[in-house]
Amino acid sequence: MIASLASARQFMSAAPPMPPAGDSSREPELNAQLFRYAEDLQQMLERQIELEADYKDLLKASIPLAESRNQLNGLIDRSPDMHIVTDSEGRVLRCNPATAMLGRTEEIIGSLLRHWLSPTHLEQYEALQRRALLAAPGEAEDGTLHELKLCPGAPPGTSLIVAVQALPVLHEGKISSVHWIMHDVTRQREAQFASQISSAVFRSAAEGVVITDINGSILSVNPSFCRITGYSASEAIGRKPGELLASGVHDEAFYAAFWQSLRETGNWQGEIYNRRKSGEVYPEWLTVSAVRNEDGAIESFIAVFADLSHIFDETQQRVAYLAHHDMLTTLPNRLLFHERLQEVLAQEDSADNGFTVILLDLDRFKQVNVAFGPHVGDGVLQEVARRLLATVHKVDTLARFGGNEFAIIASGMTGEADIGCFCAKLLGALRQPMAIDGRELFICSSLGCATYPAHGHDEGALLKSAAAAMYHAKTAGGNTYSLHDVRGAVDDGTLPMETELRRALERGQLRLEYQPQVATRNGALVGVEALLRWQHPHFGEVSPEQFIPVAEAAGLIGSIGEWVLHSACRQLAAWDDQGVSIASMGVNLSPRQLRDPAIVDKVRAALTASGIAAARLELEVTESEMLFQLDADRYKLAALRDLGVKIAIDDFGSGYSSLGRLLQLKIDRLKLDRCFVLELEPQGDTRAGAITAAILSLGEALGVELVVEGVETEAQFELLSRQGFQVIQGYLTGRPMSPAAVAQRFTEFAGRSEAGCVHG
Structure with a gap:
């Protein structure tokens, strides 16, 4: 109404002025004009009323519109999806609280949206922005979702995968900004990726995979299952594994x-034997796991298995090779030579054709090791092996017996002339100078020969005869050969080694030396091994490799072994009296001694006579000798352990014993054979390293201590120490x-330890 009065006043101020009084000539014109103004005024008042009514209607309509806008903003603020509005340059104008997963609001507002995207998705983002800004006003969005990868501000390295819609925003009829709606699909994509990976692993795994329901019926198998078992998927699905694969090996x-185990723990793992479709029984390593639902109830089982048959074959072949070959020279070893x-x-025709056994010992080889080191000695042995191998016939057997001794089976050779010619070739091959480690060395050898059947009808007799003949060659000055005499002496009538050995025991020519066993942690002397030595008054130092086999064959080893046992125990007691506390004394026990019915009483007598504690005596038994009478020997070993003495398996790894047989023995220590240590150098053979590590794990699993023999270099020591071996024995730490x-x-070590405590 106020607006109407104002309009009227404006109208009156615009009306024409009244004529002077008495001027009647213009009165009709003015009346007409006044009438028109009145009509216009009436129309203006009516229009004003209409506008006021429209304003009231608009005011009423604006209230729900504002409420709708507030509701929309509230929904956007509460939305789990990110809502971001950017201007035409991509700079963020507004964002909702959900963008907290990307960064702080103050960091996002005003920043370019492209800065929050992975570089690999920038091109796709720019295409979406361009499309939204160039869309025609009113153009409908096609609803297509696009995926972008965002890089949140923290933590570093994380990313979000979002499904995106880019919507154009109109202002005064023009598109001025873009409204981005981003839905987080990271978990879905990760789950999808994990599912794809699982599916790929299921299809391509080398192991067989079986999925069963709770009743054990097969739901699915992978291609490796079909390859390993021979059954197709259609043959397996719906049946139970036991119906298809049971081997009959395992009992109820x-x-x-x-x-x-499956019911209580939800899993089972172990070795099992199953049967292929072809009927072949094979070993496999099986792992079965229960799959539980959200309530914790088992709803299915997954079994994964690896075929072990090929691994067993390869391992058995490798172990068989290691057990039957010398690692330094790759020649057959003593065990394979015996076989x-x-x-x-x-052989039926061996008596007709005959053959000759030749034992070869390198003269003065010990001096080479002392003068130039074990590595030069090893080089000499390798060169000797190469030259002998090039000289013997293809049908002959050449073996390294151990130390500096080699053995040959010369097939079809029995005549003295043929033997002499052959031995001359062997001597000549070795007599040529050798270039080892930049040095020129001259090596000679002594050969002893025994023919079958003239010099023996069995293995023991032949080796005894060959050893006696070799001993004669050595006493003759070496660098020659000798043929055994059927009368029991060698060619010139010299008494055989057996007689000399009997006199050695009677005349006190035998003595013991002790090789230290050292802790890898600090170099402490933790034990010694007693080693038998023979100093002959005329022939000098006689190698144990020569006289021990003769003692075994002649039946002298029992009395010699008993002397060694008493001497070692007395020496341990003597050290105690001097204040030298050696924790352990290792004494080798021969197979003949072990099978002596009175061995337990003899050991008890040695302990009683010396007064040392039984736990300080360690009896060492060679692994290869244990294979032949294991059932009888294990009871003897158990009886010895009941005395309190420790039992060690010597030269472990050289006897080709199975783990099952090893578990039957009650032992305290394994002494790893030198052949494995030799393979650790010079190239750091990873296979040998893997074997030593596996043996260490085996020892730990069995609860026995391990000692590594034959450690001669720092590189071997460092590798074995890193692997976890705690005790070593070898030339590196003490001859x-x-x-x-x-x-x-x-005493010297104890003094250094005390000084370290004082000054440390």
Whole structure:
């Protein structure tokens, strides 16, 4: 109404002025004009009323519109999706609270949206922005979702995958900004990726995979299952694994324990034997796991298995090779030589054709090791092996017996002239100078020969005859050969080694030396091994490799072994009296001693006579010798352990014993054979390293201590120490030495330890 009065006043101020009084000539014109103004005024008042009514209607309509806008903003603020509005340059104008997953609001507002995107998705983002800004006003959005990868501000390295819609925003009829709606699909994509990976692994895994329901019926199998078992998927699905694969190897107790483990723990793992479709029984490593639902109830089982048959074959071949070959020279070892000799003896025509056994020992080889080091000695042995191998016939067997001794089975050779010619070739091949480690060395050898059947009808007799003949060659000055005499002496009538050995024991020519066993952690002397030595008054130092086999064959080893046992125990007591506390004394026990019915009483007598504690005596038994009478030997070993003495398996790894047989023995220590240590150098053979590591794990699993023999270099020591071996024995840490030298070494170490405590 106020607006109407104002309009009227404006109208009156615009009306024409009234004529002067008495001027009647213009009155009709003015009346007409006044009438028109009145009509216009009426129309204006009516229009004003209409506008006021429209304003009231608009005011009423604006209230729900504002409420709708507020509701929309509230929904956007509460939305789990990110809502971001950017201007035409891509700079963020507004964002909702959900963008907190990307960064702080103050960081996002005003920033370019492209800065929050992965570089790999910038091109796609720019295309979406361009499309939204160039869309025609009113153009409908096609609803297509696009995926972009965002890089949140924290933590570094994380990313978000979002499904995106880019909507154009109109202002005064023009598109001025873009409204981005981003839905987080990271978990879905990760789950999808994990599912794809799982599916790919299921299809391509080398192991067989079986999925069963709770009743054990097969739901699915992978291609490797079909390859390993021979059954197709259609043959397997719907049936139970036991119906298809049961081998009959395992009893009911095995399967009862299997299902009990699954019910109680939800998994089972172990070795099992199954049967292929072809009927072949094979070993496999099986892992079965229960799959539980959200309530914790088992709803299915997944079984994964690896075929072990090929691994077993390869491992058995490798172990068989290691057990039958010398690692330094790759020649057959003593064990394989014995097998070959037994095979030749078993042949029907061997008595007609005959053969000769030749034992070869390198003269003064010990001086090479002392003067130039074990690595030069090893080089000499390798070169000797190459030259001998090039000289013997293809049908002959050449083996390294151990140390510097080699053995040959010369097939079809029995005549003295042929033997002499052959031995001359062998001597000549070795007599040529050798270039080892930049040095020119001259090596000679002594050969002893025994023919079958003239010099023996069995393995023991032949080796005894060959050893006696070789001993004669050495006493003759070496660099020659000798043929055994059927009368029991060698060619010139010299008494055989057996007689000399009997006199050695009677005349006190035998002595013991002791090789230290050292802790890898600090170099402490933790034990010694007693080693037998023979100093002959005329022939000098006689190698144990020469006289021990003769003692075994002649039946002298029992009395010699008993002397060694008493001497070692007395020496341990003598050290105690000097204040030299050696924790352990290792004494080798021969197979003949072990099978002596009175061995337990003899050991008890040695302990009683010396007064040392039984736990300080360690009896060492060679692994290869244990293979032949294991059932009888294990009871003897158990009886010895009941005395309190420790039992060690010597040369472990050289006897080709199975783990099952090893578990039957009650032992305290394994002494790793030197052949594995030799393979650790010079190239750092990873296979040998893997074997030593596996043996360490085996020892830990069995609860026995391990000692590594034959450690001669720093590189071997460092590798074995890193692997976790705690005790080593070898030339690196100490050669065999006299009792006085052992006491001196113990005292020196104790002095250094005390000084370290004082000054540390």
